[in-house]
Amino acid sequence: MTAELCDLTAHDLSAKLAAGDVRAIDVLESTLRRIDQVDERLHTFLTRTEGQARTQAGLVDERVARREEVGPVAGIPLALKDVFCTKGIRTTAGSKILEPYVPPYDCTPWERLQAGGAVLVGKTNCDEFAMGSSNENSAFGPVRNPWNLETVPGGSSGGSAAAVASGQAVWALGTDTGGSVRQPASLCGVVGFKPTYGRISRYGLIAFASSLDHVGTFTRDVRDAATILSAIAGHDPRDATSLPEPAPHYGAGLDAGVQGLRVGVMEDWLGTEGVQPAVRDSVRAAVDRLVGLGATAETASLPHADYALSAYYLIAPAECSSNLARYDGVRYGYRAPGGGDVMEMNMRTRGAGFGDEVKRRIMLGTYSLSAGYYDAYYGQAQKVRTLVIRDYEEAFRRFDVLVSPTSPTTAFRLGEKTEDPLAMYLSDIFTIPSDLTGTPAVSIPCGLSPDGLPIGFQIMGRLMDEATVLRVAFALEQDLRFAARPPLLEALSA
Amino acid sequence: MAEADTAKATRFETVIGLECHVELSTATKMFCGCLNAFGAPPNTNVCPVCLGHPGTLPVPNEKAIEYTIKIGLALGCRIAPHSIFHRKNYFYPDMPKNFQISQYDLPLCVGGHLDIEVDGETHRVGITRVHLEEDTGKTVHGGATGRIGGAEYALEDYNRAGVPLVEVVSEPDMRSAEQARAYLTELRATLESLGVSDVRMEEGSLRCDANVSLRRPGSEELGTKIEIKNLNSIRSLYRALNFEEERQQVALERGEPLIQETRHWDEGKGITTHGRSKEYAFDYRYFPEPDLAPLEPDPQWIETLRAELPELPAARRRRFQDELGLSAHQAGLVASSAEWARFFEATVSAGADPRAAANWMTGDLAALLRETHQSLTAAKVTPEHLAELVKLLDEQVISSAGAKVALAEAFATGASVDAVVEAKGLRQVGDSEALGGMIEQVIEENPAPVEQFRKGKEGVLGFLVGQVMKKSGGAANPKVAAELLRERLSGSG
Ligand SMILES: [Zn+2]
Numbered sequence: 001m002t003a004e005l006c007d008l009t010a011h012d013l014s015a016k017l018a019a020g021d022v023r024a025i026d027v028l029e030s031t032l033r034r035i036d037q038v039d040e041r042l043h044t045f046l047t048r049t050e051g052q053a054r055t056q057a058g059l060v061d062e063r064v065a066r067r068e069e070v071g072p073v074a075g076i077p078l079a080l081k082d083v084f085c086t087k088g089i090r091t092t093a094g095s096k097i098l099e100p101y102v103p104p105y106d107c108t109p110w111e112r113l114q115a116g117g118a119v120l121v122g123k124t125n126c127d128e129f130a131m132g133s134s135n136e137n138s139a140f141g142p143v144r145n146p147w148n149l150e151t152v153p154g155g156s157s158g159g160s161a162a163a164v165a166s167g168q169a170v171w172a173l174g175t176d177t178g179g180s181v182r183q184p185a186s187l188c189g190v191v192g193f194k195p196t197y198g199r200i201s202r203y204g205l206i207a208f209a210s211s212l213d214h215v216g217t218f219t220r221d222v223r224d225a226a227t228i229l230s231a232i233a234g235h236d237p238r239d240a241t242s243l244p245e246p247a248p249h250y251g252a253g254l255d256a257g258v259q260g261l262r263v264g265v266m267e268d269w270l271g272t273e274g275v276q277p278a279v280r281d282s283v284r285a286a287v288d289r290l291v292g293l294g295a296t297a298e299t300a301s302l303p304h305a306d307y308a309l310s311a312y313y314l315i316a317p318a319e320c321s322s323n324l325a326r327y328d329g330v331r332y333g334y335r336a337p338g339g340g341d342v343m344e345m346n347m348r349t350r351g352a353g354f355g356d357e358v359k360r361r362i363m364l365g366t367y368s369l370s371a372g373y374y375d376a377y378y379g380q381a382q383k384v385r386t387l388v389i390r391d392y393e394e395a396f397r398r399f400d401v402l403v404s405p406t407s408p409t410t411a412f413r414l415g416e417k418t419e420d421p422l423a424m425y426l427s428d429i430f431t432i433p434s435d436l437t438g439t440p441a442v443s444i445p446c447g448l449s450p451d452g453l454p455i456g457f458q459i460m461g462r463l464m465d466e467a468t469v470l471r472v473a474f475a476l477e478q479d480l481r482f483a484a485r486p487p488l489l490e491a492l493s494a
Numbered sequence: 495m496a497e498a499d500t501a502k503a504t505r506f507e508t509v510i511g512l513e514c515h516v517e518l519s520t521a522t523k524m525f526c527g528c529l530n531a532f533g534a535p536p537n538t539n540v541c542p543v544c545l546g547h548p549g550t551l552p553v554p555n556e557k558a559i560e561y562t563i564k565i566g567l568a569l570g571c572r573i574a575p576h577s578i579f580h581r582k583n584y585f586y587p588d589m590p591k592n593f594q595i596s597q598y599d600l601p602l603c604v605g606g607h608l609d610i611e612v613d614g615e616t617h618r619v620g621i622t623r624v625h626l627e628e629d630t631g632k633t634v635h636g637g638a639t640g641r642i643g644g645a646e647y648a649l650e651d652y653n654r655a656g657v658p659l660v661e662v663v664s665e666p667d668m669r670s671a672e673q674a675r676a677y678l679t680e681l682r683a684t685l686e687s688l689g690v691s692d693v694r695m696e697e698g699s700l701r702c703d704a705n706v707s708l709r710r711p712g713s714e715e716l717g718t719k720i721e722i723k724n725l726n727s728i729r730s731l732y733r734a735l736n737f738e739e740e741r742q743q744v745a746l747e748r749g750e751p752l753i754q755e756t757r758h759w760d761e762g763k764g765i766t767t768h769g770r771s772k773e774y775a776f777d778y779r780y781f782p783e784p785d786l787a788p789l790e791p792d793p794q795w796i797e798t799l800r801a802e803l804p805e806l807p808a809a810r811r812r813r814f815q816d817e818l819g820l821s822a823h824q825a826g827l828v829a830s831s832a833e834w835a836r837f838f839e840a841t842v843s844a845g846a847d848p849r850a851a852a853n854w855m856t857g858d859l860a861a862l863l864r865e866t867h868q869s870l871t872a873a874k875v876t877p878e879h880l881a882e883l884v885k886l887l888d889e890q891v892i893s894s895a896g897a898k899v900a901l902a903e904a905f906a907t908g909a910s911v912d913a914v915v916e917a918k919g920l921r922q923v924g925d926s927e928a929l930g931g932m933i934e935q936v937i938e939e940n941p942a943p944v945e946q947f948r949k950g951k952e953g954v955l956g957f958l959v960g961q962v963m964k965k966s967g968g969a970a971n972p973k974v975a976a977e978l979l980r981e982r983l984s985g986s987g
Contacts, residue, residue, distance in 0.1 A: 085549040098548065105542045107549060204549040210784035240553050240786050319784055322581050325592035326546045330650065342587050342648060369583070369779035378781060 005030035006167040007489070010076045010224045013170060017064060017075050024057035024064070024075030027170075028119055031077040034167040035121065037492055042144050044159045044168055045122040046082045047090050053077070056119045063117070072227045074117030079169035081160045082123040083130055084110055085204040089120075093206045094128040094138040094156075097353030101333045107204020108239070109173055109215055109232040116231050121169055124159030128355045129324060130175050130208040132156045133183060133427040136418055137357045144414070145188060146486035147453050151411035154184030154427075157218070161188040164218040165486055171228055172218040177208050178312055179407070179431025181216030182443035186406035186456020189445045189484065191473070193217050193225040195466045197438030198243040200229075201236030207323040209316035210241075212435045222444065222474040226250035229466065245464075253467060254474045258293050261472065264300025264399030269430055275408045282447035282455040283405045289479050290403075290472070300395050300402050304387040308433045311388070313425065314368050314381035315436075320358075321365030327353060360421070385436050392437045396462040401472050404430050406443035406456030430458060440466045442473045445482045452487070506708040506746065508739050509716055510674045511666035512731075514681060516691045517629060517657050517699040518561045524628045524658040525552030525595065532697050536651035544656035546590030551785050554579075558658035559602070560799065561690040562626045563791060565660055566603025567800050568684050569621045576790050577602045579626075579783040584776050587648065588631040590655055598780045601625035602789060608664070608684070609808055610676040611826065619677050620665030631655035654698075660691075666705065666716065671735035678702055678728050679830065683807040687832040695727050702731055708742045717742075718752040722766055724759045734759040738766055810835050818848035827856045833870050840877030846884040854880055858898060862905045874908030875901070882911040895968050896920035922971035926978055929962065929970060933978055936961045947983055955979060 005013065005027045016022045032050050039045055060075035080086065083093045085103035092098045106114070114120075127137035135143040135158030143158040145151040146166040153162040157174025161184035164172050174181040176194040185192020194216035202213055215232070219225045233247035265287055270280050291297050329335035329349030330342070336352045339345035354362070368377035395402060407427055417424040434441040439460060446457035457476065461469035523530050526543035543550040566573050580598035606621035631652040662681065668674045682693045682700060692699040702725050707717035722738060725731045738757070745752055756769035805813070810829040814820045820828065828838045834855065841851040859880070863870060883901055886892045892900060892915055903914040915921055923929055936958055937944050947954045955976060962975040 083549075085547075091548070093548065101548065103542070103547065103549070105547070105550075202549075203551050206548040207785075238553060239551050241551075241784075318781060322583050322593050322779070322781070325583060325585065326548070326590065328585065328587070328592060330587045331545055331590065332547065343585070346585055346587075366779065369781050371777045371779075374779075374781070 004034070004167065006034045006077065006170065007485075008170070009220045010072065010170050010227060013076055014072050014074070017060070018070065020064065024060040024119060025054065027075060028053055028057040028077055028121070031121055031168065031170070038146070038166050038488060039168060041149060041488075042146060042162050042166060042168075043141055044124055044143055044163045044166070045079070046092055046094070046125050046140055046159070048122040049089055049120050050122075052089070053119045053121050056114075056117070060117045060119070071116045071231070073113055073231045075119060077121045077170050078113060078118045079122055079124050079160055079163040079172040080110060080120060081126050081130075081157050081172070081174045083126060083175055083206040083208075084123075084173060085206065086110055086120070086123065089123065091123065091206070092140070093130070094126045094140065095354065095358070096139040096334055097327045097349070098206075098333045099139070103204075105204065108201035108236045110204070112232045113228075124157070124163055124172060126159055126174075127156035127180075128358050129206065129320070130156040130177055130180055130213075131320070131357050131361055133179070133424050134412070134414075134417065135159065135184070136414065137355055139355055142414060145411045145453075146488045147189060148411065148451075149488070151413055151453065152187065154187035154407070154411065156180040156184075157216070158184045160218050161185050161190060161192065164188070164190045164220060166489060170220070171224055173232075174216050174218055175205060175208070176214045176216040176431070176435060177212045177316060178435055179428035181214075181218065182431045182441060182456065182458060183407045183428055185218055185443045186445075186458075187411040187454065189454030189482075189486070191219045191222055191225050191442065191444050191477075192406075192456075193219070193229065193440075193442040193470070193473075194434065195229060195233065195440045196243065196464050198239075198241050199233050199247065199440075199464075199466065201239040201242050203236055203238040207319075209319040210323060211319060212312070212316055214435060214438075222442075222470055222477050223251065223254060225442065225473075226254055226470050243464075248467065250466060250470055254471055255478075256471055258290055258295040258472055258475045261290075261295040261401070261468075262399045263287065263290055263295045263297040263472075264395055264402040265297050266302070266402055266404035266430075267299045268301055269404045272408065272429070274426060275405060276410065276449065278447075278449040279405045279407075279409065279455050282449075283403070283457055286446040286457045286476060286480065287403060290476060293475055293479060295472075298399075300399055302388065302391040302395055302402075302433065304384060304391050305433045307384045308388050308436050309425065309429055311381040311384035312432045312436060313364070314377050315385065317361040317365030318369050318378050319365065321362045321369065324354075324358065324362060329353075357421070388433055389437045392433070392439055392462070400461075400468055402460040404458045404460070406430060406458040410449045410451075410453035410455060434460050437463075439463050440469050442469050444473050444477055446476070446480060447482070448484055454484070505710070506743055507711045507713075508669055508671075508735075509666045509707050509709060510668035510670075510735060511705045512664045512668070512674060512677060513703045513705070514662045514678070515701040516565070516660040516662065516685055516693070518558050518660060519689075519691050519699075520555055520557045520561065520658055522555060523656040524555050524558050524626075525656055528656065530657050531653075532692070532699070534653055536649070536653065539653045540655070544590065545652055546592075552595060552783075554786060554789075555658060558626060559789065559791065561658070561688070562602050562624060562660050563796060563799055564688050564690055564803065565662065565685065566606065566624045567796075567803055568688055568806055569603070569606035569608055569624060569662070571603035571606035571621060571624055573603055573791065573796050574600060574789075575793070576600065576788055578788045579786045580780045581783050583779040586630070587650055588633045588652075588655070590631070590652060594628060594630065595783055595786070596627035597625035608677060608680055610673060610680050612670075612672050612676050614822070617667070617673060619667040619673075622663040622665055624660060624662050627659050627661060629654050629657040629659040666707075671732050671739065674704065674735055675728055675732045678731055680807060682728075683830045683832065687804050687806055687810075689804070689832075698726075701725075704731060704735060706735060706738050706742070708739070708746060718754055720752065720754070721756045722759055723756060723769065726761065730759055730761055733764060734766060737764065741766070807832075807835075814838075814848075818842065820848060820852050824849070824852040824856065828852050837870050837877055841880045841884075844878050844881035846881040847888065850884045850888070851880060854884065854901070858901050859905070862902065873905060875905045876908075879904045879911050886911065886915065890922060890971055890973070891915070892920050893922055893963075893968060893970075893972060895963070896922065899968070919967060919969055921969060923966055923969045926974070929966075929975055929978055932962050932965045932970070933975070933982060936965065936979075937982065944983065
């Protein structure tokens with residue numbers, strides 16, 4: 001099939017818009033057509049916003065017609081994971097407890113994109129409160145992977161990943177707390193990037209685990225990742241953990257190449273049982289390509305990273321148990337009927353409003369913060385976190401980037417891991433350390449498995465050094481020229 | 495009662511510690527930009543942040559941190575170079591996030607003291623810590639009874655949710671209700687002097703819980719601790735502590751065990767009632783607030799704040815005694831409130847004699863304020879009024895009776911004392927010519943007392959002067975009148 005407008009990259013579309021070759025409304029209509037064609041099967045969106053999108057696209061076209069200069073996000077169809085608060089647009093976090101919730105304010109990333117003329121097509125499906133690795137924990141039903149409808153798109157930002165992979169949005173925002181951007185990007189064959197903690201404001205992002213929550217991006221290529229990151233990054237006075245430094249322009253220096261760059265290969269991780277052979281081979285091949293481009297590659301290790309998963313599953317639930325306490329039926333969202341007093345109303349609301357995985361993590365977190373257990377669990381986990389941070393600092397003295405598979409496997413079948421939370425948790429084993437350490441990391445597609453599913457290559461960088469991560473990703477992407485598309489899309493035009 | 499007092503004195507020692515909550519008078523709330531104001535219509539000073547909407551984040555109010563440091567410095571605390579906010583987790587509908595951002599094991603200020611004076615003796619009360627947190631909203635229980643039990647519905651007002659709140663925790667260093675009262679009075683005066691809070695107990699901007707236990711004298715161990723809540727005035731604190739002291743003592747004497755519990759003060763009935771036992775204590779699951787960075791105040795800033803500290807009540811009392819000649823008692827009355835001290839000093843700098851000014855303030859002026867339920871700041875009377883009054887009195891232009899009238903009038907209308915004196919004819923009549931006629935009349939109308947005086951009964955002179963005063967409508971100068979009477983009666987006659 002010939003690519004439609006909705007299948008192009010943002011930078012291609014932006015050039016065409018600026019040149020007057022296409023109108024924003026044409027790009028939008030192409031995207032909305034695609035949504036009509038595939039969303040029923042993929043269940044990508046929880047809320048569609050085409051009315052508002054047409055208005056936004058129209059405004060961009062008017063500005064272009066007046067020969068005003070428009071920025072790189074103007075007129076580009078965007079999807080937001082349904083954990084980003086959007087004023088006047090329902091925001092559910094994939095949970096029944098927020099099913100009727102319409103935020104009275106905008107999150108900072110959307111506020112910045114909106115100011116730049118972005119066109120929001122809808123809010124994407126996700127695991128409830130971003131807790132999950134398959135999108136099967138959404139209260140509104142799972143998302144399906146465009147590459148194979150019987151498989152999961154990954155999670156928790158599965159809807160955003162699937163939207164970008166299937167042309168239902170040119171780019172999208174997600175959140176990455178334990179890998180929730182990179183893992184679904186890997187499983188859906190798109191670029192998923194998570195910058196340094198604090199680089200993008202969390203204001204208006206419905207919290208799962210505050211010290212681990214990162215805003216991340218889904219794009220069709222690395223240049224687009226740099227572009228949208230530049231549009232939303234930078235200090236926000238409304239987020240006290242936001243970095244004070246102004247964000248650099250990430251597009252500059254993307255094509256500087258990798259000559260002499262020191263690549264640390266996570267051999268331990270590659271050798272882990274449970275890493276699919278195709279994943280291992282594809283990642284090794286990608287490392288060879290980097291060497292071919294002039295980088296050096298040596299074995300790297302992060303001795304305490306093995307404990308990262310355990311630490312993560314103490315810290316994240318602890319923070320979540322507190323962050324989710326506010327959903328009590330008193331001020332907004334769902335309220336269960338009946339109940340003799342306020343406490344009973346709280347309990348009924350939370351009992352009926354939260355799904356199983358959310359309840360499991362609230363209980364885990366409540367337990368680990370309890371008097372007498374704090375030191376053994378939460379306190380200990382924070383110590384492990386510090387050790388992992390030191391490991392990274394140590395490793396980045398020797399290497400400019402560390403590389404690994406993004407996820408041990410390609411997309412797995414729906415229902416395959418739902419009965420076994422631990423197996424599900426292992427899906428994020430290679431992505432969690434970057435969240436614990438707050439360091440930037442990207443997943444880019446590096447090949448297909450024999451059964452035709454995408455494989456993700458993870459590049460991890462040092463704190464604040466998004467530029468190097470993006471530069472390596474760009475070089476590899478240009479060299480690999482990964483151009484496969486989901487069979488679903490090929491079938492559409494046939 | 496006398497028996498009980500003896501028993502109390504000899505057999506038990508009372509141990510009291512106070513936890514005081516102070517709402518800071520910052521313009522905006524602790525973690526959002528909403529107005530921090532008392533008395534607005536319900537839920538009008540609210541925003542997504544202080545309503546705990548999904549996705550919102552706290553941003554600390556720098557002024558609140560400054561105020562807390564000032565309180566810490568005034569109380570002689572060490573300002574921690576590194577302190578953090580914790581989350582205190584529990585469910586209550588007046589708390590929008592179902593956790594309170596507070597401080598736990600690393601508070602902003604630690605280890606200070608506050609000196610109090612009781613019966614001319616100075617006691618030092620240790621300050622354990624001063625920390626910063628956010629206030630909760632208010633729940634109003636509606637329906638038939640208006641009480642929690644049996645309420646048909648509850649209404650929430652979140653105007654107060656997120657207002658900066660400082661907790662000042664004392665050591666268990668007080669030994670009597672009098673000392674506790676003096677501590678709270680001194681703390682309130684200190685906070686008032688710092689200008690960091692309205693310290694209005696009736697509006698809840700200063701709240702206090704007391705921990706009280708009894709033990710055998712000489713014992714190092716503390717007895718069973720009872721926490722008393724709902725103390726809405728200094729008077730309530732004093733009454734509640736006296737009641738509780740008595741209650742515990744009776745129980746101990748009867749050999750009844752005390753349980754560690756929270757008790758509520760019932761102001762109407764004058765008793766404490768059982769609230770919550772220790773076994774129902776919440777597990778608050780404290781953990782560091784991940785949305786906020788540690789507080790690491792610049793040492794330079796702390797020194798600047800230290801240098802800017804205003805004069806505190808204790809120093810002011812000393813100065814009023816040493817430099818202005820007030821008695822300890824007078825100084826205690828005038829200097830213990832910043833408002834009063836300001837008024838007093840303004841009166842003195844307007845030319846009034848300090849002791850006379852202090853007497854008028856603590857006497858007639860205080861009475862007028864009490865009668866009209868006014869604060870000094872809100873009253874119409876000014877330091878200039880009082881200074882003028884003291885001056886006219888000193889110059890014998892008016893009598894002290896006339897001065898009382900003039901003060902009451904100036905207090906009521908705000909008119910200048912001069913004008914009041916003229917309008918009311920309060921100017922004393924001091925020349926013998928004007929008084930002569932009245933004196934003659936008084937002698938004529940009171941032959942018996944005149945006769946008694948002439949026979950040497952000196953005391954009658956006062957009566958006769960009084961008669962002259964009456965005739966003059968208070969305008970006669972009593973000294974002059976007495977002299978003239980004496981002259982006239984001891985003369986030829
Ligand atoms: Zn607010």
